[in-house]
Amino acid sequence: MDLGEIGRTLAERLRDAVGDRRSDAVLQISWRGWGARTAEWLDEEPTDDPHLHVNIFGALEADLPRGVYETRLRRDGSYRFSFSSDVDLLIERARFVFDPDFRYPGHPLPGMPRPVGIEPTGTPTDPAVLREVGALVEEFAERYTAIIGHAPDWAPGAGEEEIAAAEAQIGIRLPEELRALFRLIGRDSGETGLLSYYSHDSLERLVEEYHEGLPGSCAGVPYDSPLEDTGPVFDADPPRRLKRVFRNDWWVTFGGNHGGEYLAIDLDPDVEGRSGQVLAYGDFSETPRLVGSSVTEMIEEALQALRAGRYTLHEGDHRIEVHASFTGLPVRDPVESVRNGAAPAEAIIGIEHPELVQACYLRHDGDLDLAVFEPLGSLRDIGVRGAKTVTVTVSNLPLLESLTITAEQTDLNALSGHPTLWDLTLSGLTHPVDLTPLATLPNLTRLAVNGLDIPAIDHLAHLKALRILTLDASQLTRLLASGNRLPQLAALTISGRVLLPEAVEFLRQLRGTDVHLEEFTGSLSPSV
Known part of the structure; x- marks a missing residue:
């Protein structure tokens, strides 16, 4: 089956799933040769329709190229089918991998140094x-x-x-x-x-x-x-x-x-x-x-x-x-979840064996100073959700590596110079965000700021250790318009729905090279 036949088959399957709902529809498939991830939606509906399920069984075969397959079906029965082998993922978000050998801290690739004295010798057991x-x-x-x-x-x-x-x-x-x-x-x-x-x-x-x-x-x-x-x-x-x-x-x-x-x-x-x-x-x-x-x-x-x-x-x-x-022996669980919104400091102090806790996730609906986590001196991972204002006092948490903040307001200046923080996720902020303090973090490897108002988006180019980045399509468009391509990135994720031709164009601009894209058009009888 060639790509044109695949496109028509998928368009037919999508039409059958849409049924009598008069709407444009989209089907995206990330194909790995042995399995697939899919997303499908109607353009006129703000969220996924749980009843819109396209049966792709038998439409894709194991020997087909790996990549992203996309079908866009209009209500008049016309469709456009696109395929790219250069896009890694396009389900719920677009993902581009530039360095497949990249690994996070503590995730070594094969080829670790061989310890002394473990070579096979063939000699009998002692x-x-x-x-x-x-x-x-x-x-x-x-x-x-x-x-x-x-x-x-x-x-x-x-x-x-x-x-x-x-x-x-x-x-x-x-x-x-x-x-x-x-x-x-x-x-x-x-x-x-x-x-x-x-x-x-x-x-x-x-x-x-x-x-x-x-x-x-x-x-x-x-x-x-x-x-x-x-x-x-x-x-x-x-x-x-x-x-x-x-x-x-x-x-x-x-x-x-x-x-x-x-x-x-x-x-x-x-x-x-x-x-x-x-x-x-x-x-x-x-x-x-x-x-x-x-x-x-x-x-x-x-x-x-x-x-x-x-x-x-x-x-x-x-x-x-x-x-x-x-x-x-007790099994040590390094993760604590705190849901005491009224008095998070008291809840944290009340944790049994605080010296063993390495991750703490807190839900709080008021103002919060991260200084409340100081009794947990072994913390490497903090997650805060639902807060109004977060003060990022983390200087007394020297082992902290990962920080996730979902809040209305925060000031990043208190993070300046933190020696071990390599992972930062910010969401929900209702004010413009200044990325300048992040340039002082020597190990900031992963950053997610999608959905935020970042006036100086070009400041991302100042984050020399940055390897993994998540933006939304609007932020990426502005970044590219500023002339920055962030060539050191190992991977980039674009949050939200992105159509395949748009993703391919982003990739072309990011790397300045041609990107594989094949497209076919056709027409089916409209659903009745």
């Missing part, structure tokens, strides 16, 4: 470590058998050649304790409790996990995009033992609990950590946490729990749940 882990495993099996009535359902151990082959595939020599565990038990498919709440997978799965997506492990969503709504990376629990990064080439996932949590060996620890320590990550928290200084320690803690009778017998599925000490 015999002393194998004996130590073997003794622990043997005792656990005996106690498990006495409780359950049969031996643990463990897969046979892997040979040295199998372990070496897996290491060669990931380019890493596993810690001796983990090698010993695989030598003794190929996989704990029965979740016997040897690692308490967790169990280890097979070597084959370890290799698959390592190479799935980016190499290593991501302690969050399973992708890393320069344009997702990503904020600061929080300190892990405990701090200074795990590096404050979103992902790491040298985190090797080897198991989990089959409930959204995963275990990984950390071969790239922070200054107070130990190579071979074990971290848990997944759905349970926004940050990973340390669960053992080694695999051996985890097995020892599980054994101590069995010896002390700290376990639960589940007779229905013939298993035991071992309550090792590390599973009883």
Whole structure:
């Protein structure tokens, strides 16, 4: 199917969706080859019609070019179909990516420096470590058998050649304790409790996990995009033992609990950590946490729990749940939400363990001075919504990285010179905004000011560290008219609805080069 046929098919689908509503309509599709995001609307209606849904199933095929497809259908049945492979996204907002390798702080690209001493060597597992882990495993099996009535359902151990082959595939020599565990038990498919709440997978799965997506492990969503709504990376629990990064080439996932949590060996620890320590990550928290200084320690803690009778017998599925000490640790949630509009200062002071809070989101309908956040000395992320006037006193928050303000009024001068703030979003302001103070922020990387009155829009050119910017179409038009193209940007987002030809013209002006755009026109019988 060529583009002309695709355009007519989409116009027909759009006409069928519009039905007897006499209105011009628009359908936009951002196509990724394996899936699509869509938006459709009627021109004469101010908001999306929830009943206007265009069936695009079968209209686009996997081998079609990636890009944005747009159909504009007039009420008389005429339509214009447009396609561009150079526009990244055009659903609810236009997005242009100029530097696909850009990453936010704490989001390293693959290729991180290799820690010393983790190269595959092919040498056998340390015999002393194998004996130590073997003794622990043997005792656990005996106690498990006495409780359950049969031996643990463990897969046979892997040979040295199998372990070496897996290491060669990931380019890493596993810690001796983990090698010993695989030598003794190929996989704990029965979740016997040897690692308490967790169990280890097979070597084959370890290799698959390592190479799935980016190499290593991501302690969050399973992708890393320069344009997702990503904020600061929080300190892990405990701090200074795990590096404050979103992902790491040298985190090797080897198991989990089959409930959204995963275990990984950390071969790239922070200054107070130990190579071979074990971290848990997944759905349970926004940050990973340390669960053992080694695999051996985890097995020892599980054994101590069995010896002390700290376990639960589940007779229905013939298993035991071992309550090792590390599973009883409180999971540190770094995020607090404060909705006490009357006395936000009192609510913040009343937060339990304020030293642990790294993000606080506050809804307040009066005047607010951000000095109320000073008791939360570890804050990296602040969000304020609904306020009338916000005074941005943040000089006593030296770790602050991200600030979102939705208010009627604010003065940015108090932000001047803040050393760590890299992300700023402003919205709702009812007065002209002077961007001059932002030029004093040495690390301001991401800025969203769409919808605001910014008389001197050309001052954006003074923000030398700026890489990610969100504007509206009117602001961008004025910026381009001033002669500024912001060549250092890694990405630009235009808020609101933008038609594809308009987006292409913006892109042409921003980069001064030709941009791909194909257009076809046609006519259908109008809807009746």
